[in-house]
Amino acid sequence: GIQVEQSPPDLILQEGANSTLRCNFSDSVNNLQWFHQNPWGQLINLFYIPSGTKQNGRLSATTVATERYSLLYISSSQTTDSGVYFCAVEQGGETSGSRLTFGEGTQLTVNP
């Protein structure tokens, strides 16, 4: 099956710093989503971005589908940005359907 690799696995920042999280995937995908898992376990949708670039406040994401990677940018980080960020891809088609394959996540800690 498709492999999803996220880097770095851990990231520690000072408040106000910028960061880039990367997601590489091993095969073509129909869809790609970025999530932030809050301390209670819920996955919060950040971006639905099979290709191109999107921005939402201090966060932006870029997916280059032809080169099989996606980047999540966090600018002017805040302590509330702490948590685990997941990238998930969906291949579609009859075999894979709508299943999401997740990376192992990036644990982000933002210190005051």
Add this chain to the structure above:
Amino acid sequence: KAGVTQTPRYLIKTRGQQVTLSCSPISGHRSVSWYQQTPGQGLQFLFEYFSETQRNKGNFPGRFSGRQFSNSRSEMNVSTLELGDSALYLCASSRNLNTEAFFGQGTRLTVV
């Protein structure tokens, strides 16, 4: 608009028992998927339902089963619980197949 609702939020069961978890998708969404999250295995796909039909199943033993009702609500059942079934179980809903997935808050199951 209400999000994805999972019940119960927390559950403690004894080895050998069975458990049923419930998921109510976002109104108008027809696809429901289930995922298991453990520290060792990460987020893994369990199964996907669309219009009351199981379209996809992950690599889990037959003790794990599910169903979807005509109102799109879904249940998953785990029989003969094992200690290793302790996990956060997450449900996701999508409007249709291969569209953006939205997750519930999860059910944290502890098997003792």
